[in-house]
Amino acid sequence: MEQPVRSKRISVAAEASLQAALGRPLPAAGAGLTGPKSVWPLVAVFTVFFCAILGLLVAGTAELDRFAHGQTRSLAQTAIAKALGDVAFVARDYSFWDASVENLIRNMNPDWADDNVGTYAWEELGMSRSLVLGPGNMPLYWMKEGETSSSDALFSLAPSLLRLAGRARETSWSDPRAVSAFIRLDGGIFIVSASVITPEKPAPKQIGMSGRGVLFFFREIDEDRLAEMSASYLLDDLTLLSAEAEGDFDSLPLEDDSGSTIALLGWKPPSPGFAFLRQTAPWVSVILLVFAGLMVVALKRAYLQAATVARLNDELIHRSTDLERSRSELTNALDGAVKANKAKSDFLAIMSHELRTPLNAVIGFSDLIRNQTFGPVGHRKYIEYGNDIHTSGQHLLSLISDILDVTRANEGTLALECRPVNLSSLVSKCLTIVTQQAVRRRIAVDVVERNAPNIVMGDEVRLTQILTNLVSNAVKASREGSRIRIRISAAAHGIALRVIDNGSGIPKHELGTVTEPFRQAGSYQSVFNPYSSENAGTGLGLAIVKRLTEAHGGQLRILSKVGLGTVVEVTIPRAEEIPCRKTA
Numbered sequence: 001m002e003q004p005v006r007s008k009r010i011s012v013a014a015e016a017s018l019q020a021a022l023g024r025p026l027p028a029a030g031a032g033l034t035g036p037k038s039v040w041p042l043v044a045v046f047t048v049f050f051c052a053i054l055g056l057l058v059a060g061t062a063e064l065d066r067f068a069h070g071q072t073r074s075l076a077q078t079a080i081a082k083a084l085g086d087v088a089f090v091a092r093d094y095s096f097w098d099a100s101v102e103n104l105i106r107n108m109n110p111d112w113a114d115d116n117v118g119t120y121a122w123e124e125l126g127m128s129r130s131l132v133l134g135p136g137n138m139p140l141y142w143m144k145e146g147e148t149s150s151s152d153a154l155f156s157l158a159p160s161l162l163r164l165a166g167r168a169r170e171t172s173w174s175d176p177r178a179v180s181a182f183i184r185l186d187g188g189i190f191i192v193s194a195s196v197i198t199p200e201k202p203a204p205k206q207i208g209m210s211g212r213g214v215l216f217f218f219r220e221i222d223e224d225r226l227a228e229m230s231a232s233y234l235l236d237d238l239t240l241l242s243a244e245a246e247g248d249f250d251s252l253p254l255e256d257d258s259g260s261t262i263a264l265l266g267w268k269p270p271s272p273g274f275a276f277l278r279q280t281a282p283w284v285s286v287i288l289l290v291f292a293g294l295m296v297v298a299l300k301r302a303y304l305q306a307a308t309v310a311r312l313n314d315e316l317i318h319r320s321t322d323l324e325r326s327r328s329e330l331t332n333a334l335d336g337a338v339k340a341n342k343a344k345s346d347f348l349a350i351m352s353h354e355l356r357t358p359l360n361a362v363i364g365f366s367d368l369i370r371n372q373t374f375g376p377v378g379h380r381k382y383i384e385y386g387n388d389i390h391t392s393g394q395h396l397l398s399l400i401s402d403i404l405d406v407t408r409a410n411e412g413t414l415a416l417e418c419r420p421v422n423l424s425s426l427v428s429k430c431l432t433i434v435t436q437q438a439v440r441r442r443i444a445v446d447v448v449e450r451n452a453p454n455i456v457m458g459d460e461v462r463l464t465q466i467l468t469n470l471v472s473n474a475v476k477a478s479r480e481g482s483r484i485r486i487r488i489s490a491a492a493h494g495i496a497l498r499v500i501d502n503g504s505g506i507p508k509h510e511l512g513t514v515t516e517p518f519r520q521a522g523s524y525q526s527v528f529n530p531y532s533s534e535n536a537g538t539g540l541g542l543a544i545v546k547r548l549t550e551a552h553g554g555q556l557r558i559l560s561k562v563g564l565g566t567v568v569e570v571t572i573p574r575a576e577e578i579p580c581r582k583t584a
Contacts, residue, residue: 046292053288057280061273069250069269075233076252076267083229087193087219088178090125095195095215096176104132105197105213108140110150117215118143128190129218132197133157133165140213158183163257164194165214173202181257183218189240189254189263190218221254230267241266362389416459416551420575423454423463423488423497430467434475442480445471448487454495457575458552466548469541470499470568477503477566494554494573502565511558515546545570 094100094117103112113132114120121127122143132141139157142149160183167179178195197213219225221240230238241251241264250269253261369377369389427447438445456463467486474484478501487498506514518539542558545568549556553573560566 046295050288053284057277057284061277064273064276065269065271068272072235072267072269073250073252076235076250076265079229079233079235080252080254080265083191083219083221083225084180084193087127087191087217088180088195090121090127091180091193091195091215091217092176092178094217095178095197096200098199098201100197100215101199101213104140104215105134108150110141110148113141114143114148117141117217118148119146121217122146125217126219127217128220129185129216131161131216131218133214133216135213137162137165137214158185160257161192161194161216164192164216167257168194168196168214169212171196173198179257182254182262183256184262185218189221191221192216192218235267236270237266237268239266240264414547414551416462418457418459420455421458421460421463423456423495423572424449426460426463426467427486427488429464430471433464433468434471437472438475438484441475441478443475443478444483446483446485448485449489453490453574454488455575456495456552456572458572462548463552463572466545466570467497467499469545470570473541474499474501474503474566474568477501479503491571494571497570497572499568500565505562505564505566506558506560507562511560514558515542515556517543 099112100116103109104117117130117132118141121130122145127143128145130141130143131139134140137157140150160181164179164181168176171177171179176196176198178193180191180193183190183192194214194216197215226238226240229235237249240254241249243264248268249266251264251266254263254265256262431445431447434445471484471486478484482502485498485500487496487500489496489498546556549570549572555571557569557571558566559569
């Protein structure tokens, strides 16, 4: 009853989805195909879609421009830090030098000064100016754009230079550091670095003494310097601004030693997002127009297909109804078959039970006749007839017992009395039962036991029945004078009991059905006289073996090859593993 209901639910869900997508109800089954009535819903959807795409593009370009602005600002900060660091490195390198102490402070040597911190600094180091102050801030040496002098009158010390000198003198004797800042001099913007002139290994008596000399280096930020920074750090239109940046310019402050802004380093940040949008806008517009056209065509086709979907949905519902009716009929037929099968099983059980009572009497009376219990019967034919009656009665009783066992197993009413069973003792008991049958055929039965545990949990009577059926079948299938082996060995999931014969074998295509009731195949049909009372079988032996094995929690395997023989393996769990069920 579930499948048609699911089909209806699926159909209803599909119909609801189409109605939601199209914005109107589907046409009824059988209705005319009217086509779309209006395209304004599509126009509205497309407008919203276009606005959303445009908004995403604008937001993306704005974010890309913000990212580019941030990157160029970071590059400008790096450029400023690098410019300050370059001048500071030179100042510290030339001030932390024994030669500078000797030739600039102790004994002023103009020639040495020109060759190191004067003309050389202008020509080779790119310094615009240099200045040497003595311990009392007395100018000792001065270089301005390649021109040098030691005259005090040429020096006009700005207060910011004196402050830088004081900060430079505060640094460590063992590791002096240059102090840098931007300064405005003579209408230009300079990077200035001051470093105290200190010997490389000062004597202990020198450490802590005040009034050390200071070396200054100046580098002007002119057009050439700005062009070099612009090319090195990819900053467009890099320039110096005197006021706050306006328009398309971004800027960073250039601060003096007191933290005051003396100028702005300005540049035009790139706008890759806007450039991308300007280049791709025509193509995006064309794509959106094409998409709009496709949407119109798709909507028209959707309207036309809606009626077809509704008609197919009605057909699906009708077919689901027919399938439900057929399923109901099949269910009723199956119930009837189950009832008929149960009636058959009940009949077999009752008849088997009822037939056993008179058969026991026939067997008992025939046994009295053939054994002449109450005296001679006169003619020897009566004894032969008594033997035939006894043999046939026992065969019929065995057949009825097998039918009764199969019926009980099918109904789950075959009782088992489970307890530990020694398989070795079980094999000995089985050999006692089948020895006479094997001796008549001159067949030897060998038992092979491995040195392994052989205690299983099961019903001793039913386990004996399993092994007896297997050995009896092997005897029937074997040639006279042949040999049968019974092997007990440990297995992965219990203890394996194998019965091996070299009979005619079972065809491969019959291995799957040989354990069904009333089915015989291969070596389990007599190879000599299939119609004799001794060798004729009922096809119930392996069926009972399979059901009893499974009831014990075991497995039955049959391996056979025509002309070579058959191996039947029964695996029973050990006593400590899986106990057998109480019923089979």
